[in-house]
Amino acid sequence: MKTLILNGSPRKNGDTAALVSQLAAQLKGEVRVIDCCSDNISPCSDCRACRTLPCCPVNDGMQEIYTALSECENVVIASPVHYAELSAGLLKAAGRFQVYSSALIFRHEALPTAAKRGAIILAQGGSGGAERAFETAKLIFMSIGIKDVLPPVISPNTDRLAAADDPQAAEAVGRLAAALSE
Numbered sequence: 356m357k358t359l360i361l362n363g364s365p366r367k368n369g370d371t372a373a374l375v376s377q378l379a380a381q382l383k384g385e386v387r388v389i390d391c392c393s394d395n396i397s398p399c400s401d402c403r404a405c406r407t408l409p410c411c412p413v414n415d416g417m418q419e420i421y422t423a424l425s426e427c428e429n430v431v432i433a434s435p436v437h438y439a440e441l442s443a444g445l446l447k448a449a450g451r452f453q454v455y456s457s458a459l460i461f462r463h464e465a466l467p468t469a470a471k472r473g474a475i476i477l478a479q480g481g482s483g484g485a486e487r488a489f490e491t492a493k494l495i496f497m498s499i500g501i502k503d504v505l506p507p508v509i510s511p512n513t514d515r516l517a518a519a520d521d522p523q524a525a526e527a528v529g530r531l532a533a534a535l536s537e
């Protein structure tokens with residue numbers, strides 16, 4: 356089993372990273388964690404080249420994600436909640452999944468992804484809820500061909516309890532690792 360974890364937190368050692376580390380340590384098989392906030396990932400410019408080309412012509416860190424998506428059965432979206440949404444970094448990378456929408460809509464080709472199962476990890480510690488971020492993550496999963504989305508893991512009060520010290524989140528991560536390793 357191969358798992359791709361997309362981390363949308365700008366904080367290298369933050370709450371999301373803590374939950375991602377816990378998950379990666381428990382997952383069976385190959386695990387690849389990619390930092391979506393990397394400067395080496397550009398946003399989609401809607402150049403529309405992928406309406407005819409079978410890939411995105413922008414040669415940057417996204418190419419690693421495209422390759423991973425062609426190999427990984429599990430995909431995990433991990434993000435802090437920012438203004439009740441997924442982080443800007445996560446949305447920046449997901450915008451480049453436009454190449455998959457173009458495959459279906461304009462090129463009439465099957466999706467070149469192996470992804471079958473999706474999971475969502477969210478860290479939040481403010482007033483905007485996580486529901487919208489969860490809904491957006493499900494839309495992103497649909498764009499890469501994933502319909503099977505597991506229940507989200509949320510560390511909900513990181514302003515008072517860091518995700519790394521949140522026992523309920525740790526339990527939920529354990530359940531998620533077991534489900535993704537099946």
Ligand SMILES: Cc1cc2nc3c(=O)[nH]c(=O)nc-3n(C[C@H](O)[C@H](O)[C@H](O)COP(=O)(O)O)c2cc1C
Pocket residue numbers: 364365366368369370371372434435436437438439440478479480481482483484513514
């Ligand atoms: C710009 C910004 C917006 C935020 N918006 C929300 C929000 O809408 N709801 C919420 O619960 N927390 C919000 N937070 C708090 C973060 O979700 C919280 O601190 C989270 O644990 C950070 O995770 P990280 O350390 O992985 O980046 C926001 C934080 C920032 C920096």
